[in-house]
Amino acid sequence: MAVNLEYVFRETVSNLKRNVSMASAALLTVAVSLTLVGGALLVKRGVDRATVQWKGNVELSIFMNATASQPESEAVDRQLKSMPEVKSYRYVSKPEAFEEFKQIFANEPDVRESLTVEQIPPSYRVVPREAEQTKIVGERFEDTAGVFRVSYAKEEVDALVSVTNFLQIMLWGIAAVLLAAASLLILNTIRMAIFARRREVAVMKLVGATNWFIRVPFMLEGLLQGLAGATLAFGVVWIGRDLIQDRIAGARNDIQLFKQFLVTGADVTGTGILLLVVGVVVGTVGSALAVSRFLDV
Amino acid sequence: MIRLREVNKTYKGNVVALRDVSLDIAKQEFVFVVGPTGSGKSTMIRLLIKEEKPDSGRIWVAGKDIGQLSSWKVPLLRRNIGCVFQDFKLLPTKTAYENVAFALEVIGRPPHVIKQQVPQVLDLVGLTKKRDHFPNEMSGGEQQRVSIARAFVNRPLILLADEPTGNLDPSTSVGIMRLLDRINRTGTTVVMSTHDSSIVDTMRRRVIELDRGVIVRDQARGVYGAFT
Numbered sequence: 001m002a003v004n005l006e007y008v009f010r011e012t013v014s015n016l017k018r019n020v021s022m023a024s025a026a027l028l029t030v031a032v033s034l035t036l037v038g039g040a041l042l043v044k045r046g047v048d049r050a051t052v053q054w055k056g057n058v059e060l061s062i063f064m065n066a067t068a069s070q071p072e073s074e075a076v077d078r079q080l081k082s083m084p085e086v087k088s089y090r091y092v093s094k095p096e097a098f099e100e101f102k103q104i105f106a107n108e109p110d111v112r113e114s115l116t117v118e119q120i121p122p123s124y125r126v127v128p129r130e131a132e133q134t135k136i137v138g139e140r141f142e143d144t145a146g147v148f149r150v151s152y153a154k155e156e157v158d159a160l161v162s163v164t165n166f167l168q169i170m171l172w173g174i175a176a177v178l179l180a181a182a183s184l185l186i187l188n189t190i191r192m193a194i195f196a197r198r199r200e201v202a203v204m205k206l207v208g209a210t211n212w213f214i215r216v217p218f219m220l221e222g223l224l225q226g227l228a229g230a231t232l233a234f235g236v237v238w239i240g241r242d243l244i245q246d247r248i249a250g251a252r253n254d255i256q257l258f259k260q261f262l263v264t265g266a267d268v269t270g271t272g273i274l275l276l277v278v279g280v281v282v283g284t285v286g287s288a289l290a291v292s293r294f295l296d297v
Numbered sequence: 298m299i300r301l302r303e304v305n306k307t308y309k310g311n312v313v314a315l316r317d318v319s320l321d322i323a324k325q326e327f328v329f330v331v332g333p334t335g336s337g338k339s340t341m342i343r344l345l346i347k348e349e350k351p352d353s354g355r356i357w358v359a360g361k362d363i364g365q366l367s368s369w370k371v372p373l374l375r376r377n378i379g380c381v382f383q384d385f386k387l388l389p390t391k392t393a394y395e396n397v398a399f400a401l402e403v404i405g406r407p408p409h410v411i412k413q414q415v416p417q418v419l420d421l422v423g424l425t426k427k428r429d430h431f432p433n434e435m436s437g438g439e440q441q442r443v444s445i446a447r448a449f450v451n452r453p454l455i456l457l458a459d460e461p462t463g464n465l466d467p468s469t470s471v472g473i474m475r476l477l478d479r480i481n482r483t484g485t486t487v488v489m490s491t492h493d494s495s496i497v498d499t500m501r502r503r504v505i506e507l508d509r510g511v512i513v514r515d516q517a518r519g520v521y522g523a524f525t
Contacts, residue, residue, distance in 0.1 A: 206375065206386065207376075211369070
């Protein structure tokens with residue numbers, strides 16, 4: 001197909017100039033829709049990160065008998081060390097456990113006084129590599145000699161896993177729906193712009209222009225609009241992320257929930273590239289589809 | 298140049314546009330197609346540029362069976378046929394010069410060819426002075442001249458004119474007819490549908506009369522009225 005490049009560029013530029021309002025409507029539609037999509041994707045990235053950390057802090061405790069012997073303790077220690085599922089663990093000795101116990105019952109002297117250091121069971125606090133493995137790790141020690149009892153926050157873990165799974169699915173869903181809505185909106189805007197120029201297309205057909213010859217300037221226009229809109233969306237998402245991250249950084253230290261909600265610069269760049277690709281593809285393909293409706297004569 | 302064989306065309310709702318139409322138009326002929334509104338004149342022209350497909354029958358244009366033409370070759374067919382319409386179909390955002398040049402750009406002619414041919418054809422239709430006017434700055438007759446220039450700039454084998462004088466006053470119409478006659482003398486086959494009896498009667502060319510999709514008369518050097 002020998003398309004005169006000079007013609008294509010001149011035609012594209014003059015069309016964009018002539019249809020400034022339609023072109024900017026399409027551009028803004030792309031920008032707004034893709035900003036929403038980008039926002040949803042970044043929130044999802046943040047939740048992913050936070051989830052990993054929340055799950056990473058789930059512990060289980062292996063309480064030894066208060067009377068457990070040294071070899072029994074060492075056996076548990078060795079086994080923990082050899083298990084690949086275990087990320088980290090620490091030994092809480094009798095005096096440490098007693099301190100903890102005193103703190104927990106600080107307001108209840110009766111309980112506090114009822115036990116001595118010797119009666120408090122020492123324990124291993126174990127952090128499994130993944131929250132889902134808590135139970136597997138714990139069960140391994142239930143019948144081990146010297147172990148008094150394995151305690152894990154089973155229900156909390158289950159709740160956490162199901163809530164975060166749900167959150168992730170929901171955010172995927174929102175991003176997908178927004179993306180679909182954005183694509184349709186962009187398509188519709190392009191179609192309206194081309195509908196306004198159907199007369200021109202009809203004349204082109206009449207004088208013997210090939211379909212590709214008619215399509216190419218429209219596609220180039222769509223590409224430019226999609227690219228410009230996506231770039232705008234990229235910018236908005238970038239600035240928005242910086243603003244939110246600044247707020248979180250400025251917030252009080254102890255709000256762990258927010259601290260863990262981390263969106264890195266790489267996340268923003270990745271999302272931005274996705275937005276650019278979507279903008280370009282939807283703009284180009286959308287224009288090609290929209291103009292095709294007027295080509296079947 | 299043009300040959301129709303047993304061509305039938307019916308639109309939705311059993312509206313018969315053409316029924317069993319067969320005809321031959323030779324190279325360099327000038328043919329009027331006459332008949333009342335709805336007799337199938339416009340349909341015939343649309344069939345020749347493959348804007349519509351016949352329900353049955355075969356059509357040859359410039360030696361090619363256009364029913365066999367694959368859709369990507371339709372533009373090539375149209376480059377051999379110039380079209381002129383009652384409503385001019387000019388692009389309102391382009392000047393007279395640009396409207397004519399557009400027809401050449403669209404078929405990929407190089408700029409130096411365009412720069413040479415467009416002024417020539419504008420001169421032929423007598424619009425050299427109006428070359429930088431937009432359609433809304435020109436009279437109906439001038440606009441029709443631009444559209445004829447656009448149809449002819451590519452030196453097509455055939456010129457189809459669908460009621461080209463339908464929107465013009467009689468004296469302007471005479472000018473347009475002179476132009477079409479001149480184009481015909483350069484060797485281009487001209488097929489023109491019309492309602493205008495005085496034009497047909499003055500020109501005395503071949504007349505094909507359609508009535509409800511059927512050819513009721515095909516007369517060399519004919520006139521508009523049916524009973525002469």
